[in-house]
Amino acid sequence: MLLSSDDVTAIWLTLKLASLVTCLLIIVSTPIAWWLARTQSWLKGPINAIVAMPLILPPTVLGFYLLLFLGPQGSLGKWLGNIGISLPFSFEGLVIASMVYSLPFVVQPIQNAFAAMGERPLEAAATLRSSPWDSFIHIALPLAKPGYISAAVLGFAHTVGEFGVVLMIGGNISNETRVISIQIYDHVEALEYGQAHTLSLLMIAFAFIALALLYSLQKRSKSTSLIGSL
Amino acid sequence: MVNRQSTNRLEVKLTKQYSEQSGFSLDVDLHIAHTGVTALFGPSGSGKTTFLRCVAGLERSPQGTINLNNEIWQSRDFWLPTHQRPIGYVFQEASLFPHLTADENLQFAIKRANKSHAIITYDEVIALMNIEPILSQYPQQLSGGERQRVAIARALLIQPQLLLMDEPLAGLDDVLKQEILPYLEQLCRRCRIPILYVSHSLDEVIRLADYMVVLNKGKVVEQGETQNLLGTLGTSFSKYQDASVLISGTVEKQESQWTLSWMNFGSQHIVFKQGNEQLGDTVRLRVQSKDVSLSLSKHNDSSILNKLSVVVDDMEEDQQDPSMVMVRVLAESTPILARITSLSAHNLKLKKGQSLIAQIKSVAVLS
Incomplete structure (x- = not known):
């Protein structure tokens, strides 16, 4: 076996982190995406920009401010400290940081899917005595399914690939915050190129499979896309 | 109704x-x-x-x-x-x-x-x-x-x-x-x-x-x-080239030999091509004003089957085409529009209350 037990631990930790972050992000992103896709408020531009900022900012900047914010002197960190919770350099802190880091990758596909279906299916549902909530569950969510699949794949893959944010706020604690990318960094620092290769090639294979899956799904959903045929 | x-x-x-x-x-x-x-x-x-x-x-x-x-x-x-x-x-x-x-x-x-x-x-x-x-x-x-x-x-x-x-x-x-x-x-x-x-x-x-x-x-x-x-003049409809009226009545006779049906309205009737209507059914016929001609007497030497006794009620000149007029006639109480040339109207000396025969070249069954 080419992988050390530390490598396997890092892989499991990474998968656990990415799965949890993706699930939480899908829940958090749905109302944001719904609002952004339908609002005519002037706040749409600024909120869109805030959601998209992690796309541009260096992860170190995000990590730096999250560290200050969540740290013992930070506004949230202080309050959490009072009830005995400390987030920096913990798995939970990493989950929160990763959610911020991957937010645009989950919000935007869902937002696009909601925008693409337009007003009509919801109007039709309303004339069929379907309440707004009923229409959302039975019409909007199923119609946005391709967007949700893209969002899940992108959110998961992007979380697996993070490094800078982890380094700033997670540190390097085995089975707590030492994810694959940190483990590779450690191997390279220790000149263990063989092990660095193994993990890196795994990451390349994973990235390829995730993107290939995504594009083939998108292509299929376009050819059978019903949104256009409404 | x-x-x-x-x-x-x-x-x-x-x-x-x-x-x-x-x-x-x-x-x-x-x-x-x-x-x-x-x-x-x-x-x-x-x-x-x-x-x-x-x-x-x-x-x-x-x-x-x-x-x-x-x-x-x-x-x-x-x-x-x-x-x-x-x-x-x-x-x-x-x-x-x-x-x-x-x-x-x-x-x-x-x-x-x-x-x-x-x-x-x-x-x-x-x-x-x-x-x-x-x-x-x-x-x-x-x-x-x-x-x-x-x-x-x-x-x-x-x-x-x-x-x-x-x-x-x-x-x-x-x-x-x-x-x-x-x-x-x-x-x-x-x-x-x-x-x-x-x-x-x-x-x-x-x-x-x-x-x-x-x-x-x-x-x-x-x-x-x-x-x-x-059937009213002066509306946006009477200005249409294909201004039409509706006549409704009941099917009183059918002759399958000629595949024709007779629709009764008032004391008059209109003959139309037999469809899937049954005796006693109510039918609505559409009569286009351009398919209606007017004459002073009943010609029995014409191929046209539908000749109704009507009375002139009103007339309206065509704003776009001065050579044409729209004449509203009443077959008892049912209005019918006839689009005829101004020359014919002049020659026939049409005036309100005058009795005429309206010849209808074709009708369309609506239901």
Whole structure:
């Protein structure tokens, strides 16, 4: 076996982190995406920009401010400290940081899917005595399914690939915050190129499979896309 | 026939200020009997779709009031959301839910229908729209006409007290239109559901509507029973090249030897090509003004079968074409329009009250 037990631990930790972050992000992103896709408020531009900022900012900047914010002197960190919770350099802190880091990758596909279906299916549902909530569950969510699949794949893959944010706020604690990318960094620092290769090639294979899956799904959903045929 | 005295009625008062964005204003105050088929007729941009969307609650008119049979849907300080209004709505595009099969689309309506107000059963709707064979298919597998039939079926199964139809045929080509029109006629004649039908097609309106409201630039310009309005001079209809009147009566005789039927109205009759109507049925015939000629005496040496005794009632010059006049004659109480040359009118010395023979070259059976 080419992988050390530390490598396997890092892989499991990474998968656990990415799965949890993706699930939480899908829940958090749905109302944001719904609002952004339908609002005519002037706040749409600024909120869109805030959601998209992690796309541009260096992860170190995000990590730096999250560290200050969540740290013992930070506004949230202080309050959490009072009830005995400390987030920096913990798995939970990493989950929160990763959610911020991957937010645009989950919000935007869902937002696009909601925008693409337009007003009509919801109007039709309303004339069929379907309440707004009923229409959302039975019409909007199923119609946005391709967007949700893209969002899940992108959110998961992007979380697996993070490094800078982890380094700033997670540190390097085995089975707590030492994810694959940190483990590779450690191997390279220790000149263990063989092990660095193994993990890196795994990451390349994973990235390829995730993107290939995504594009083939998108292509299929376009050819059978019903949104256009409404 | 529509009962104008009915207390059951839809009262709509809507105003929308002119906006540069939409390019029109709306200012209507309508009381429509809540029975039969009422057509909202007018050119595009006349506000008829906006009117319908306001009735459905899909659009807001800030100072509007809407009530159906004294049940308030909208007033100064009250707004009943669309999903609580007892309506069915057929959009110009079928707007079926693409992730559901035709039947699942119908089930969506059935699950949410007002069960205490059931007027039509699933089986009746399926038969009426003839959609049994396509129920298991997805919308994108259906033709435009089939999609629209499923959409109409879906709107019926919500058991509406008022069915709103927004140009349901406008998105279809002529072949599909002819395919769906008979279903719509069946629907209008057989169903007990009052219908508000928006269209810019005179042909559809003549075939379907009992009562017409003509809109132009957001205002009601004419309204009345279809038959009366079509037979009146000075309306927007008498100016049409293909101005027509409706004559309705009962089938009193059929001669299969000649494949002809005789329709009785008053003491006169009109002969028309036999279709699938039965003796005693009520039929509506459309007579185009250009197919009607007038003569002073009855010619029995002509190939034309339909010769009615009529009395001249009124005349109107064609504004666009000074060589033509439109003459309104009465066959007993039924108005008929004849589009003839001004020269003929002069030669015949037409004047009000004069007795004539109207020869009708062809008639079209509507239902």
